[in-house]
Amino acid sequence: MAAIELIDLKKNYGAVPAVKGINLSVADGEMIVLVGPSGCGKSTLLRMIAGLEAISSGHLRIAGNDVGHVDPADRNIAMVFQNYALYPHMTVRQNLEYGLKNRRVPRGEIDRRIANAAGILEIGEFLERRPRQLSGGQRQRVAMGRAIVRDPAAFLFDEPLSNLDAKLRVQMRVEIRRLQRQLKTTSLYVTHDQLEAMTLADRLVVMNGGRIEQIGTPIEVYRRPETVFVAGFIGSPPMNLIDLDELGPCDLPLPRDTDLIGIRPGAVDLGAGSAHDLRFDAYVELIETVGDENNVHLRIDGSDRRIVASVPTDRHLQEGERMSCHVRRDDLHPFNRTTGRRTD
């Protein structure tokens, strides 16, 4: 286990900057999840930490040591990939012990570590099988087992669950969280799945265009997105982002440079409000049922702006109906479109 520090870390592919100066301190034992849209640089960042990609500039410290130019094999980091990267011609046991044999770990110690990992991951009964004789979830467990037996300073996960079906993903997500809590190994986990990010992270790092947009606990980032990008990226259905002037006259006390308002779908109240609310009229265009909730698509009166409100399914609404919409001041996220930042 070890703390990891990234200091102004950059990566250019030729003239193309992929990672544009990342500063991040990961505490010993912490689980950090890097999340962001495709191409934002999260895999590149992880691969630089693993040593699979050369660092263009900046520093990488693991347990206080500058390891930016140290051979990957000597960084004492274990990486878990989405495609498992198991050797197909070897049994599970051979896959687990391969790296340890190369490091000349004594036989007794190898057996002890494999028994320990097999116990934690419940893969003891598959040890003599080959990877093709396992399900996707079992293979992913073996891939994690291979990381665990190395007893590394840190785990790096690169979208490890993206090849699994939806149900198994949820199950494995819980297992990874449990495992990380149990082992307390410093971990960096890359995903573009925000639900995975929210549920796994001690702290979330939201990336966009090679930069960090925001760092915080999942609930901090959800409750108080600092940028327009984070506001639109975290949350499902996404936050409504509305130009202030599309909402008609508004005498609520908002910071002066606010010209964009963010409203979570669940914060739109269709019905009676109070004097401290933002209030506007809208037409119901479409109602989508998603389990216990309906996503109600509305068009704001006097504007082409469409927004989504999430309401319980027992609330009877009709398409074409005109609604009075209310949002409490505390549920408004004020932004400035030009700076892209929060104004309060």
Ligand SMILES: Nc1ncnc2c1ncn2[C@@H]1O[C@H](COP(=O)(O)OP(=O)(O)OP(=O)(O)O)[C@@H](O)[C@H]1O
């Ligand atoms: N070997 C490479 N040569 C040139 N450009 C690259 C190379 N690898 C990645 N890039 C570019 O660097 C940027 C970051 O890529 P990266 O794979 O880190 O993104 P990502 O956030 O992990 O995306 P995804 O979720 O799609 O995997 C992208 O614009 C990508 O096209």
